Amino acid sequence: MSYFLSKLVRFNRSSVVGAVGIVSVGSTLLFSDDDTRFRTFVTARLPLPSQDASLLTLAVPNDLFPPHLPSFGQHGILSLSSYRVGPGSSSDISKEASGAVHDGSKPCGCFGRDTIANAAAKVGPAVVNISIPQDFYGVTTGRSIGSGTIIDKDGTILTCAHVVVDFHGSRSSSKGKIEVTLQDGRTFEGKVVNADMHSDIAVVKINSETPLPDAKLGNSSRLRPGDWVIAMGCPLSLQNTVTAGIVSCVDRKSSDLGFSGLPREYLQTDCAINVGNSGGPLVNMDGEIVGVNIMKVLSADGLGFSVPINSVCKIIEHFKKSGRVIRPWLGLRMLDLNEMIIAQLKKKDASFPNVSKGILVPMVTPGSPGDRAGFCPGDVVIQFDGKPVESMKEVIEIMGDKVGVPVKVVVKRVGDKLATLTVIPEESNLDL
Incomplete structure (x- = not known):
C-alpha cells in the first residue's frame, strides 16, 4: 500500500483520477480476506460536472x-x-x-x-x-x-x-x-x-x-x-x-x-x-x-x-x-417474395412462374372469399385492384375497410399463365 501511495507525489494534477484508481486497486489486492473485519476500502470523491441520482433497489410486492x-x-x-x-x-x-x-x-x-x-x-x-x-x-x-x-x-x-x-x-x-x-x-x-x-x-x-x-x-x-x-x-x-x-x-x-x-x-x-x-x-x-x-x-x-x-x-x-x-378478409395465406425465395422455389419446381416480385399464395381457406373467387395454392399475385403489388402490406393498404366491394386481382400461375380473378372481401371474424 505504501508503494502505491508513494507514487502519488509524482502525479500531476491531471493524474488524480488515475492515482485514485491505483490506490483502490492496491487496497483491494493487499487487504482482501475472507474475514470481513480485515477488509479495507478506499473511497474517493472527485468534483464532477453533474451528480448521478442514487440507485435504489425496491422489493416489489406481487400485487403490482x-x-x-x-x-x-x-x-x-x-x-x-x-x-x-x-x-x-x-x-x-x-x-x-x-x-x-x-x-x-x-x-x-x-x-x-x-x-x-x-x-x-x-x-x-x-x-x-x-x-x-x-x-x-x-x-x-x-x-x-x-x-x-x-x-x-x-x-x-x-x-x-x-x-x-x-x-x-x-x-x-x-x-x-x-x-x-x-x-x-x-x-x-x-x-x-x-x-x-x-x-x-x-x-x-x-x-x-x-x-x-x-x-x-x-x-x-x-x-x-x-x-x-x-x-x-x-x-x-x-x-x-x-x-x-x-x-x-x-x-x-x-x-x-x-x-x-x-x-x-x-x-x-x-x-x-x-x-x-x-x-x-x-x-x-x-x-x-x-x-x-x-x-x-x-x-x-x-x-x-x-x-x-x-x-x-x-x-x-x-x-x-x-x-x-373493420378488417377485410380474403381467406388467403400470403408470403412476400424476394430473389432468394424465388430461386429456392424455382430449384424445387422448375415450373414455378417466372416472376421477380409478387406475393405467393401458399394456402387458400376452404369456403373463403378467395376460394370462391378461384384462387389456388401456388398463385402469385402481381396486381391488386389494378395496382402492381409486391408485399402484403400493400394489399392491406389497398383494401382498407372495403368489405363487400369486388376487387380484381391478377395472378400468375404454373407455366406463366395469367388469370384475372374477382374477389369480394368479407369482414374478418376475430372470434374464429
Missing part, C-alpha cells in the same frame, strides 16, 4: 403485477399494464428542439445533453396515469395500473385496450371506474370511447372545464434502427417515469413473436419498460409520439414492443368512421 395480464407462448411475451418531468418552459427547449445552436457550441441537428430532457418535457404534461380498482364481489382486491397520453385538448386519451377493458369474444366491457391522474396531480374519471382487441388500442375520454395539455403525433415510418427514443409512463406504480433507448427494429412481425391470426408489425426498442408502461407513449427526439408501448419479453431485458403511431392513426380513423376497426 395485475393478474389479468397474459403471457404468450414460449417467448414469454408480457403485456405491460401498471412520469413527472422537471418544470421547464417551452422557451427553454425551443432552440434545441428546433436544432438551433445551443450555448453557441452545439451545431444544428446534433444530439446534446438536454435533447432527451427537452423531448420528455414536451410530452410529459400530457402523459397520464390510469388506475382501475379490481373488485371481487364488492371488495377491492387491488388496482390495475396503466398509462396513457392526452392527444387532444378536449381530453381524448390514447392507451392500451387491455388496460381499460375486458374482452369477451368480439365484445368488450369496461373493467370498472377509470381514474385518470395528470402530471399536475388533477384527477378525472375516464370513460372508454372505443377499444380494439386485435391491435390492443383504446381511446378514453375525460372532461375538463379548461383545455388540457396534449402531445403531438409524429411519423413512425421515418424511424430507423438506432434512432434514439424515450418511453414514458407509470411502471410498477412509479408515476412520471422516463427511460431512454434506441429503436432495435422498425417492423418486427407478430409471427416473429409467436402470434397467430392477422399479421401485425411492432416497433422493437431497448427502452426499460415494465408492468404499468402499457399505453404510455414512445417518443422521438422531436418530442413527438411515434408509438404506444404495449408489451415486453418477460424473461429478457431490452426487448420491448410498441404499436407504430401510423398504425394507431388508422385505427383512430376507423373509430371515428365506424366506431370499430
Whole structure:
C-alpha cells in the first residue's frame, strides 16, 4: 500500500483520477480476506460536472403485477399494464428542439445533453396515469395500473385496450371506474370511447372545464434502427417515469413473436419498460409520439414492443368512421417474395412462374372469399385492384375497410399463365 501511495507525489494534477484508481486497486489486492473485519476500502470523491441520482433497489410486492395480464407462448411475451418531468418552459427547449445552436457550441441537428430532457418535457404534461380498482364481489382486491397520453385538448386519451377493458369474444366491457391522474396531480374519471382487441388500442375520454395539455403525433415510418427514443409512463406504480433507448427494429412481425391470426408489425426498442408502461407513449427526439408501448419479453431485458403511431392513426380513423376497426378478409395465406425465395422455389419446381416480385399464395381457406373467387395454392399475385403489388402490406393498404366491394386481382400461375380473378372481401371474424 505504501508503494502505491508513494507514487502519488509524482502525479500531476491531471493524474488524480488515475492515482485514485491505483490506490483502490492496491487496497483491494493487499487487504482482501475472507474475514470481513480485515477488509479495507478506499473511497474517493472527485468534483464532477453533474451528480448521478442514487440507485435504489425496491422489493416489489406481487400485487403490482395485475393478474389479468397474459403471457404468450414460449417467448414469454408480457403485456405491460401498471412520469413527472422537471418544470421547464417551452422557451427553454425551443432552440434545441428546433436544432438551433445551443450555448453557441452545439451545431444544428446534433444530439446534446438536454435533447432527451427537452423531448420528455414536451410530452410529459400530457402523459397520464390510469388506475382501475379490481373488485371481487364488492371488495377491492387491488388496482390495475396503466398509462396513457392526452392527444387532444378536449381530453381524448390514447392507451392500451387491455388496460381499460375486458374482452369477451368480439365484445368488450369496461373493467370498472377509470381514474385518470395528470402530471399536475388533477384527477378525472375516464370513460372508454372505443377499444380494439386485435391491435390492443383504446381511446378514453375525460372532461375538463379548461383545455388540457396534449402531445403531438409524429411519423413512425421515418424511424430507423438506432434512432434514439424515450418511453414514458407509470411502471410498477412509479408515476412520471422516463427511460431512454434506441429503436432495435422498425417492423418486427407478430409471427416473429409467436402470434397467430392477422399479421401485425411492432416497433422493437431497448427502452426499460415494465408492468404499468402499457399505453404510455414512445417518443422521438422531436418530442413527438411515434408509438404506444404495449408489451415486453418477460424473461429478457431490452426487448420491448410498441404499436407504430401510423398504425394507431388508422385505427383512430376507423373509430371515428365506424366506431370499430373493420378488417377485410380474403381467406388467403400470403408470403412476400424476394430473389432468394424465388430461386429456392424455382430449384424445387422448375415450373414455378417466372416472376421477380409478387406475393405467393401458399394456402387458400376452404369456403373463403378467395376460394370462391378461384384462387389456388401456388398463385402469385402481381396486381391488386389494378395496382402492381409486391408485399402484403400493400394489399392491406389497398383494401382498407372495403368489405363487400369486388376487387380484381391478377395472378400468375404454373407455366406463366395469367388469370384475372374477382374477389369480394368479407369482414374478418376475430372470434374464429
